[in-house]
Amino acid sequence: MKAYINAHGIISPQRTFDGAFFENGLEEYTQPQMHCIEPDYKEFINPAKLRRMSRILKMGLGAASLCVQRGTQPDAIVIGSGFGCLADLEKFQYAMKAENEQLLSPTPFVNSSHNMISSQIAIALGCNGYNMTHFHAALSFENALLDTLMLLNSGDAQNVLVGGIDEITEQLFSITDKLNIWRKDNCSNKNLFEGTHRGTLMGEGAAFFIIGTKPNNGNPVQITGTHTFIDGNADIVSEAADFLGTLNLTIADIDTMILGRNGDAENDCVYDALENCCQANIVHYKHLCGEYRTSSAFAMWLGANILQRQQIPQCAIKRKSGKNNYSNILIYNHLNGTEHAFTVLSK
Amino acid sequence: MKSEEELINDLKAQIIEALSIEDLTPADIDADAPLFGDGEGLNLDSIDAIELVLLIEKQYHIHIDDPRTRRTILASVRAMAKFILENQKE
Numbered sequence: 394m395k396a397y398i399n400a401h402g403i404i405s406p407q408r409t410f411d412g413a414f415f416e417n418g419l420e421e422y423t424q425p426q427m428h429c430i431e432p433d434y435k436e437f438i439n440p441a442k443l444r445r446m447s448r449i450l451k452m453g454l455g456a457a458s459l460c461v462q463r464g465t466q467p468d469a470i471v472i473g474s475g476f477g478c479l480a481d482l483e484k485f486q487y488a489m490k491a492e493n494e495q496l497l498s499p500t501p502f503v504n505s506s507h508n509m510i511s512s513q514i515a516i517a518l519g520c521n522g523y524n525m526t527h528f529h530a531a532l533s534f535e536n537a538l539l540d541t542l543m544l545l546n547s548g549d550a551q552n553v554l555v556g557g558i559d560e561i562t563e564q565l566f567s568i569t570d571k572l573n574i575w576r577k578d579n580c581s582n583k584n585l586f587e588g589t590h591r592g593t594l595m596g597e598g599a600a601f602f603i604i605g606t607k608p609n610n611g612n613p614v615q616i617t618g619t620h621t622f623i624d625g626n627a628d629i630v631s632e633a634a635d636f637l638g639t640l641n642l643t644i645a646d647i648d649t650m651i652l653g654r655n656g657d658a659e660n661d662c663v664y665d666a667l668e669n670c671c672q673a674n675i676v677h678y679k680h681l682c683g684e685y686r687t688s689s690a691f692a693m694w695l696g697a698n699i700l701q702r703q704q705i706p707q708c709a710i711k712r713k714s715g716k717n718n719y720s721n722i723l724i725y726n727h728l729n730g731t732e733h734a735f736t737v738l739s740k
Numbered sequence: 741m742k743s744e745e746e747l748i749n750d751l752k753a754q755i756i757e758a759l760s761i762e763d764l765t766p767a768d769i770d771a772d773a774p775l776f777g778d779g780e781g782l783n784l785d786s787i788d789a790i791e792l793v794l795l796i797e798k799q800y801h802i803h804i805d806d807p808r809t810r811r812t813i814l815a816s817v818r819a820m821a822k823f824i825l826e827n828q829k830e
Contacts, residue, residue: 444760499790
């Protein structure tokens with residue numbers, strides 16, 4: 394069974410929802426939070442439904458709608474999210490405290506459910522098939538992708554809408570900031586990889602894909618495989634080689650690697666061995682979207698575009714090799730050197 | 741105590757805020773138009789009904805004891821205003 398990316402729709406801190414990112418280049422941020430550039434949702438969401446939706450729901454439904462407009466109606470919906478509808482959860486919990494658990498508004502409670510995004514998309518698209526949301530920290534998107542590939546392989550679905558989504562909230566920033574994981578020096582995302590620092594920029598985004606068993610255009614991108622593992626002492630090169638071996642590929646077959654470096658010295662050293670073990674083009678993406686649990690969905694969107702356009706956006710190139718025909722891309726991301734995820738895209 | 745018309749104006753603004761109706765101003769809302777029903781008035785639904793009951797309880801400290809009366813009380817902005825005026829303590 395082969396799985397093809399037949400459409401994608403993305404809302405991110407770059408101007409990606411309409412493709413202007415590829416003409417305009419990188420959007421600069423000098424604060425530690427990189428918020429999404431959002432479209433006018435009224436163009437694809439019923440205004441009557443829009444008023445009760447929180448920002449993450451609008452982002453999810455907006456990106457999913459863009460994706461379906463460019464692809465086909467899915468018969469299953471699978472989503473990965475690190476934290477789900479966090480802003481509504483915070484709103485509901487604050488109200489519980491403030492109102493002494495009395496007279497609570499139902500809307501933030503309903504919207505705070507973990508599977509609200511996939512449910513709202515299903516209602517909007519009229520998709521009554523398989524509907525699943527995966528919450529597995531930094532492996533959420535890859536587990537959603539794995540679920541999608543299994544659905545397609547079993548024949549239970551022919552076209553699956555799969556997405557990764559997370560949002561920034563002030564409360565999440567404030568709590569995680571106590572761990573000193575965010576930059577405090579007003580570093581520009583343009584300079585994220587300069588010097589040796591601790592901390593990175595917080596990001597968010599919604600990236601959706603229609604994955605089908607048959608290509609729907611003459612320029613198809615294939616998801617060759619995805620693999621996750623949890624290991625604090627992993628030999629990443631050997632893990633990558635073993636995974637590629639299961640796909641009948643070697644590291645030498647990879648012409649481009651998209652790596653999840655985020656400018657934090659302790660985080661980034663995990664990527665060194667993989668980056669140095671080959672002559673592939675090296676692409677970075679977290680200066681474009683920031684760090685969040687499902688940022689690898691942004692990486693997959695970037696990889697799909699590189700393969701389709703046969704061009705790497707200048708602002709994403711870390712190292713250019715002599716390989717100018719892009720046919721096999723390895724995406725690698727990790728969290729805290731413990732949660733690791735590989736995905737291979739092929740042309 | 742406020743007059744019915746003053747209360748209606750207050751309620752319109754409170755409804756817009758409570759239900760996040762960004763596209764409307766108080767002047768756009770017909771006080772006598774039905775609040776609920778497909779394509780009618782504000783076209784509100786059952787979740788909105790709960791929000792409006794909470795609005796009356798929080799803002800005017802009036803508890804609606806009999807749930808069966810909610811349909812009548814929430815029929816229109818004017819019906820809400822009349823109910824509040826009839827049940828509000830001095």
